[in-house]
Amino acid sequence: MPWFERPFLWILRREYAGAMRFDEDESADVMPTPPAKPCQLYVHIPFCEVLCPFCSFHRVRYNDTRTARYFEALRKEIRLYHEAGFRFDDVYVGGGTPTVNPDELLATLGLIRELSPVRAVSIETNPNHLESDVLHRYRDAGVTRFSVGVQSFDDGLLAGMERLEKYGSGAGMRERLAAVRGIFPTMNVDMIFNLPGQTMEMLDHDIDALLELDVDQVSFYPLMTARTARHKMQKSMGNADESLRHAMYQRVLERLQPGYRASSAWCFTRGEGMFDEYIIDEDDYVGVGSGAFSYVGGAMYSTTFSLNHYCRRVERGQSGITQRRTLGLRERMRYDYLVRLFGGTLKREYIADRYGAAFWLLMAPELAAMRALGATRHDADALRLTPRGMYCWVLMMAEFFNSVNDVREQMREHIRAELDAWNEEATVPLKSIGRPGPEVHT
């Protein structure tokens, strides 16, 4: 562990503790004002066939009947934004598992493309959904980036994550990934490093597999442990050895960077012209669906985490948004500093256009501290991350996501009974992974 990691994390945890607070805004019919130019659309599909213990995203178990109502509401909410004047050029469908119902997903993508000319569409999936015929349908529906959650190819680690039974062995996933190569302009694989029990050797084997598969893009996340999910994770997976995190990240950089460029501090892309992760390119984004966040015109918004409430609101002609908070000037600067530099570069021109000289004054303590730490370089045209800075930004983003996940968990606590009912009613067996699909109960 490098000398600065502990104090740095201590400061980050203190700084991010309240970063994602919201004000209840239930009474207002909240709909942000559309920005002048097209923005990004984030679509949340909160359904999974089974639930993983390490995951703090907003998700429930899939249920055919209830899910149909949700997708109807989702499409209606997209239309409401269009009627309000929003235009979208970039779409990210995340989850949960967006591909749990391909017909509903395709109908939703069809609607979005009918309403706005869309440049890029990214969707997330799991390895048991890698079937060539459905994937071709997604490609024909405009999907440019297809992101598959693998986490690791090590069967022991997959078992600890409760994904071995669900999504198949490392060897099986490699076969399925190889078979669908080249269908999409960009195929991304999601991996996690610093898992409990993961050794450097296991990480090396994972990287060997990725290089052999020659995947277009790899997102290598550090294991994130939101405060609220810690207990559940420790029970099923054990404790991660955090002293290995830095060395593992260094290994990822050393082995991937010759052939891949860092499109963010944890996303590595082969070649130019590939489609990247979300949030970094666009100023504003709108989140639709239950438990989705938006950032428009310097304010953050959250839709309701209750799926029933979400459907009722949208059926009444309202957006799903129930909470909002307008960020102060310094908070907006900090957000831009964090998110832009996560992508590697913060252009001086961008700072001048948005904030003028005030940026250098108000952000002086952070700017000086990061420079002194050797995390950033102040070039004539832009601020840039150094290799040490990339690791600092991985830690910062992980803390930011942890604070987002804590907010998610708190919101989900209010609707525990509803979520339990959804999970108990789940009817759909896990989609086959090449052998009879087990009925998995969580």
Ligand SMILES: C[S@@+](CC[C@H](N)C(=O)[O-])C[C@H]1O[C@@H](n2cnc3c(N)ncnc32)[C@H](O)[C@@H]1O
């Ligand atoms: C939220 S999932 C959605 C897509 C799909 N259901 C899946 O499991 O990949 C997207 C990715 O988030 C990452 N993720 C989820 N929980 C995480 C955690 N606690 N720490 C690090 N990464 C995590 C995993 O790599 C996962 O593939």
Ligand code: SF4
């Ligand atoms: S399948 Fe993906 S979204 Fe669903 S619980 Fe597992 S990691 Fe989370």
